[in-house]
Amino acid sequence: MADNNIVLEAKNITKQFPGVLANDHVNFDLRKGEIHALLGENGAGKTTLMNILYGLHKPDSGEIFVDGKSIVIHSPKDSIQVGIGMVHQHFMLIPVFSVAENIMLGDETTHMGMLDTKAVSQRVHELSQQYSLEVDPSALVGQLSVGAQQRVEIVKTLYRNASILILDEPTAVLTPQETDDLFRVMRKLTGRGVSIIFITHKLKEVLAVADRITTMRAGRVIGTVKPSETNEAKLASMMVGREVILTVHKGEAKPKEEVLRVEHLCVLDDRDLEAVNNVSFEVHAGEILGIAGVQGNGQTQLAEALTGLRPTKSGKMIMGGKDLSGKPPRPIIETGLAHIPEDRQRHGLVLSYTVADNMVLCNYYLPPFARGMVLQQEKVDENARKLIKDFDVRTPSPYVPTSKLSGGNQQKVIVARELSRDVKLVIASQPTRGLDVGSIEYIHKEIVIMRDRGVGVLLISAELDEIMSLSDRVAVMYRGQIVATVDAKQADREQLGLWMAGAHAEAV
Amino acid sequence: MNGRRFAIIIFIIAIMFGTVVLVGISKNSPLVIITSMIATTIAVATPLTLGALCGLYCERAGVVNIGIEGTMLGAAFFGWLASIYMNTIFHFPALPSLIVGVIAAVVTGGLFALLHAVLSITFKVDQIIGGTVINILASGITGFLNRQMFFGAGSVFHGNIPDSPGVLPTIRIPLLADIPVIGRVFIQQPIAWSAIALVIITQVVIFHTRWGLRTRAVGEHPRAADTVGINVIRMRYFNVIIGGLLAGLAGAYFTLESISSFQPDMTNGRGFIALAAMIFGNWTPFGAWSAALVFGAAQALQINLQFFRELIPSQLAVLQNSYVVGLAPYLLTMLILTGLIGKTIPPAADGKPYEK
Numbered sequence: 001m002a003d004n005n006i007v008l009e010a011k012n013i014t015k016q017f018p019g020v021l022a023n024d025h026v027n028f029d030l031r032k033g034e035i036h037a038l039l040g041e042n043g044a045g046k047t048t049l050m051n052i053l054y055g056l057h058k059p060d061s062g063e064i065f066v067d068g069k070s071i072v073i074h075s076p077k078d079s080i081q082v083g084i085g086m087v088h089q090h091f092m093l094i095p096v097f098s099v100a101e102n103i104m105l106g107d108e109t110t111h112m113g114m115l116d117t118k119a120v121s122q123r124v125h126e127l128s129q130q131y132s133l134e135v136d137p138s139a140l141v142g143q144l145s146v147g148a149q150q151r152v153e154i155v156k157t158l159y160r161n162a163s164i165l166i167l168d169e170p171t172a173v174l175t176p177q178e179t180d181d182l183f184r185v186m187r188k189l190t191g192r193g194v195s196i197i198f199i200t201h202k203l204k205e206v207l208a209v210a211d212r213i214t215t216m217r218a219g220r221v222i223g224t225v226k227p228s229e230t231n232e233a234k235l236a237s238m239m240v241g242r243e244v245i246l247t248v249h250k251g252e253a254k255p256k257e258e259v260l261r262v263e264h265l266c267v268l269d270d271r272d273l274e275a276v277n278n279v280s281f282e283v284h285a286g287e288i289l290g291i292a293g294v295q296g297n298g299q300t301q302l303a304e305a306l307t308g309l310r311p312t313k314s315g316k317m318i319m320g321g322k323d324l325s326g327k328p329p330r331p332i333i334e335t336g337l338a339h340i341p342e343d344r345q346r347h348g349l350v351l352s353y354t355v356a357d358n359m360v361l362c363n364y365y366l367p368p369f370a371r372g373m374v375l376q377q378e379k380v381d382e383n384a385r386k387l388i389k390d391f392d393v394r395t396p397s398p399y400v401p402t403s404k405l406s407g408g409n410q411q412k413v414i415v416a417r418e419l420s421r422d423v424k425l426v427i428a429s430q431p432t433r434g435l436d437v438g439s440i441e442y443i444h445k446e447i448v449i450m451r452d453r454g455v456g457v458l459l460i461s462a463e464l465d466e467i468m469s470l471s472d473r474v475a476v477m478y479r480g481q482i483v484a485t486v487d488a489k490q491a492d493r494e495q496l497g498l499w500m501a502g503a504h505a506e507a508v
Numbered sequence: 509m510n511g512r513r514f515a516i517i518i519f520i521i522a523i524m525f526g527t528v529v530l531v532g533i534s535k536n537s538p539l540v541i542i543t544s545m546i547a548t549t550i551a552v553a554t555p556l557t558l559g560a561l562c563g564l565y566c567e568r569a570g571v572v573n574i575g576i577e578g579t580m581l582g583a584a585f586f587g588w589l590a591s592i593y594m595n596t597i598f599h600f601p602a603l604p605s606l607i608v609g610v611i612a613a614v615v616t617g618g619l620f621a622l623l624h625a626v627l628s629i630t631f632k633v634d635q636i637i638g639g640t641v642i643n644i645l646a647s648g649i650t651g652f653l654n655r656q657m658f659f660g661a662g663s664v665f666h667g668n669i670p671d672s673p674g675v676l677p678t679i680r681i682p683l684l685a686d687i688p689v690i691g692r693v694f695i696q697q698p699i700a701w702s703a704i705a706l707v708i709i710t711q712v713v714i715f716h717t718r719w720g721l722r723t724r725a726v727g728e729h730p731r732a733a734d735t736v737g738i739n740v741i742r743m744r745y746f747n748v749i750i751g752g753l754l755a756g757l758a759g760a761y762f763t764l765e766s767i768s769s770f771q772p773d774m775t776n777g778r779g780f781i782a783l784a785a786m787i788f789g790n791w792t793p794f795g796a797w798s799a800a801l802v803f804g805a806a807q808a809l810q811i812n813l814q815f816f817r818e819l820i821p822s823q824l825a826v827l828q829n830s831y832v833v834g835l836a837p838y839l840l841t842m843l844i845l846t847g848l849i850g851k852t853i854p855p856a857a858d859g860k861p862y863e864k
Contacts, residue, residue, distance in 0.1 A: 054735070056734075076736065077737030080736070080737055086735070091732075092735045093732060094724075094729045095856075096728060097721075097724070097725070097728070101721060105721060106722070106733070106738050108721060110717070114717060115717060115718060
């Protein structure tokens, strides 16, 4: 393609990681002033490709052209030099530094050997005016909201005169309104000649904002299309390689008795700040209560407190007629709790243990798995074989360490262990984070099955779509408090977004 | 440094100074005693201050260095050895010999730090183990060479310890040193003065220069630094080595400024107390310095009480035992590290090797 509008081109990029061909002869190009979306599931190779363009990885083979010239990128320094800027999915900001310090880092302005923070702040101020990216140069980054930190990241690239901007999953941590703001900023940037690569796995967003969409799957480019020529279903099947059911089918909820009652719960975080502040709610058997909210608003601490992993400061947590607040996990589990933790690798599994051993982590000490002090390995294996079959866990055998399984199958091991027990309440924290579409489908289905079987489900998720499609009732958490609770049928995306951003509401 | 910590420091210093004043009041005026305490405190805090600054450069860049103790000991020995060689074998006059000794000590510190850097940054050996290796190595090498060179038949100096060139001369601050009584505080030896200067320089370097910003960045979030084109490995190497040079200077204090001889394991835990000072000072130069002064004051307490030994009332006979009083700096370390210190926040990536 002899298009002189092409500012960046990657040709035949191949990158092999131990055991994975992350990029397999990938071709990708970016035109001046366009938003080119790169769509794909986790592990499809999007981030690897971008890390190659940004100099964090070296490709095994392939060529990169910027403005038609072949270049070799050894390190981020080289890519910054040619005008590539990247906003990483996990922000590359230093929380204890000010905004100005973060922005100038690596490209400092000095005056007689001393950092010239004043000059930098001035320039940051100009940039933020120019692109309506509101940032305060003297603020400490750690005290900013996620949305504001993202603006700092964008200004950071503009400060280095980036003309090619790579945004890696920029909307994952934003509220719907913040996402809209981001899209406006992206439009403004492209209007001034900046070209943007927008990496995501969210189909709606791609259709809303991209000029072209390239889909990747298993390290290969599947195709490039225009939004006008495609739709969500087509994109999803390009991404996954088969037809996907995007909506969750579930019948009417039939809530029965209360299985969990939380009263005025307060929980401290690691810094001794009140992360959960006077939270009260109840979960009924046969319903799914979704807790929506931007990450970091106390959901993690709430889940940890309810499962006995974190001490409570005050308040009650009543299950089966008993106040279990402050109790360790075992009595809570024995009362009938299943827990799908947020961080599956750290809190859900012992990665070095086998699949079979992980499947009895909650009840290995009970018959039939134990007789006195002796573990009954036969029963443990039998249990594992049954669960692997029932929950369709893809593993070579029950005896491989869970660390060898894919994220989706690791999650299935946890789901199998937790949901196969006789439980009254399921607490599922970010149950589908980082999973492929197939596994998401499966886990959503299992959660609905549990509900229909008369189990109460507390679903905590930062994905608003997940909350809206699964929940029967939705509570919104903001800065440690539940700011609103609504019936899912009356929940409105915009309204939920406003609450997630801190707008107060009376309980509906 | 927050108010609480500042109050603790003032309180502890007041108790220690007060004790000495009460004991010695019948012999000297309080002003004389306090002046003497301050002067001693500043002098004996020198290796602690420099050691703490060593730790500060390393840890601000994300490398834990518990080998400060060994680095100081090695530097103390080789600095002293160099000065003796210069003086007795090459017949340099005393002062040039001592200066060569200081340079040798500083270089030795740098080399020990280089070893730590190679182990912990390049080979990603557990940093505590790397530091322990240095401590054991320094203790072993200096003890062995000390015996081989100076003692017994067949030793280099044939069993005669040669005359050492003495210690570094004092430097008077003009005018201030001439003030009656309290002028004594402004007469200190060169390494003591450099330590104070280095506290100020470090404060400026770490918080107001490009180097400092990048150093702090690789200690807080090395990947973020990498993504803006900063060479994390290089920054860490240089900072660990800068720290080593400072620990080397601290080593020189022991054999070239404080006394003019070497004894096996003479650093006596000062390297670890320096680390405690750095932590108590919350990884800031002035904080570390004030903490070093507290520990220095505890040592000054011991020295001054010894001076007034016969005046100690019989009810406090326990204070006549110099071993008991000698425990003060160590007890204080334990006390401060366990209870008094409150919450300190180390650099986020402190002690973590950087994996690309």
